[in-house]
Amino acid sequence: MGTVQFLMDGFATALQWHNILFALVGVIIGTAVGVLPGIGPMSGVALLIPVTATLTSGMPTEAAAASSIILLAGVYYGAMYGGSTTSILLNTPGESSSVVTALDGYQMAQQGRAGAALSISAIGSFFAGIVSLIGLVLLAKPLSNIALEFGPAEYFSLMLLGLCAVSGLAGKSVTKALIMTVLGLMLGTIGIDAVSGIARFTYDIPVLYGGLEFLTIAVGLFAIGEVFKTVIEREADDAPIAKINRILPTKQDLKESAKPIARGSFLGFFIGVLPGAGATLASFFSYITEKKVSKNPDSFGKGNIAGVAGPESANNAASGGAMIPLLTLGIPGSGTTAILMGALIMYNVQPGPLLFSDHPDIAWGLIASMFIGNLVLLILNMPLVRVFAKIIQTPKKYLLPIIIAISFFGVYAVQYSTFDLYLLLGCGVFGYLFTKNDYPVAPLVLALVLGPMLENNMRRALTISNGEWSIFVTSPLSLVFLIIAVAWIAIPLILKLLGRNVVVNDEE
């Protein structure tokens, strides 16, 4: 059966009325989640897992899995659309992948061009979504075939590459990023070792046998940490909301954004495919690229539309791209895809190379539904924007405690344990301390997810080779990945030593 045939079948699944409804609900919730600061796609997806389980309880497992994942994926890329709204209107990023959008987007809003900024974001996001989906369709089969050749050594090196990619690019200090990565890996070792059944670092405390839950730590570090930061450092007044005058962009705007959108989409897609690098990295990268290729780089930060078009396309393309390693290799490309993987496993669907042969209707149904979801988002974005702008005008006095309450509710609903709530608070405090002192938190969270898989693959590879460590370098693919990983970290360091400034996150 050809790819096109599969895709048509996928559309047949996606166009069933309940799946359209699920997609619709998913993208609307996703946009809301992206708009609200403090609750991000990760928490949104995690919170909805028990909800989707209840909603689909009447259906046969396969159909239930397809419908749930359609809804959850809708939340994921919907959040990418929503995050830009607050960045542009309020200079407050809805979540980390929209941070760069605020730089030029808010300036545009101040100049009365909020409507243009918003619609260019939507158009760019839509285009990027389609590009990443086409990429997904084209690459799914070939990548799964290659993935079947992957042995544990290759997986190990690939994941190491992903971790190095995140550390090498996140923040001003590679040392700090690497420390956070290792810290995350260490936190991942707490619990019962999967291979041997031996308890590690549990000190006879029963709650620790299952290990530390990724969701709790992620929500604590990101959401609660952010809330604490706002509480402590609260400025007397938030930036006033900008008015939305004309909705549609001018021809000039469209012309200027066309190339950034295209560049951002392809860049974002490739970064998204890399395991460990996600939407946030993609948006930063795109901003830097646009600034470098622009004819007037000084206008960035003052309302250059390329600074909005590029990053917004990049983050949507990255979220589509991140689905690829999830679906084809079974390796989550980012925190949110890790949660999506958890949801799939819950329905007894193992993501990986066999997903396309064992459960083609889920895989292709999901892909087809992503097309539909992107279209819905583009159409809905304009009317929805005004609605969400109203929501954000909630004064911080009410918003912040409610975000804390939502996070508590979210974590408790998933974990049913007060230990996790204490852990949540603790991570919130640490999250505040870390971000305040330039320790990037994202590598820690990603390492927490990839850690157990990293170790399992390492052990498997060594078992196969009977303890010979050379297996990681004798296998050609594995060697390539390791070389790229080392280069990723070493090259910026070497360039810095030679005097060139290659810092990525440097916009002030």
Next chain:
Amino acid sequence: MVKSFDKISGIVFLVISLLFISGSLKISGSAYGSAVGPKTYPLILGIVLALLSLRLLYESFKKHAETEQKEKSQMYYKNFGIILVSAILYVFLLELLGFIISTFLFLLVAFQVMERGKIIASIIISAVFSIGVYMMYVNLLGGTLPKFALF
């Protein structure tokens, strides 16, 4: 403040890595006779962290020459402290008093700490949120949240 935090955290990380290394040495070296056991990976991590924290300390001492300038904007530590303590109490009382009551109390305290005044609005919003989430999640969507457990 940043650089002294770096020095302190460098030392803290070094200590953590040493503890981790000693902890992982106690883990059994081999399972079912395999060549590599559950102690290897944590041991490697501990060593890497130790090296990284040494490098961090080195970097933070090197930056010592830079001037110290931090915006002296006001830090609302007291507000944060109260909210943190009430959050801890919230978790502690959650399964005793049930979701609705403890959420209501927490939100009320937090709203007032953020900005005193308009107490009627605070009460209404806290009540609506707590009851609303409970109703929606438990009754409508079939989830489970703690109920009032004292009597």
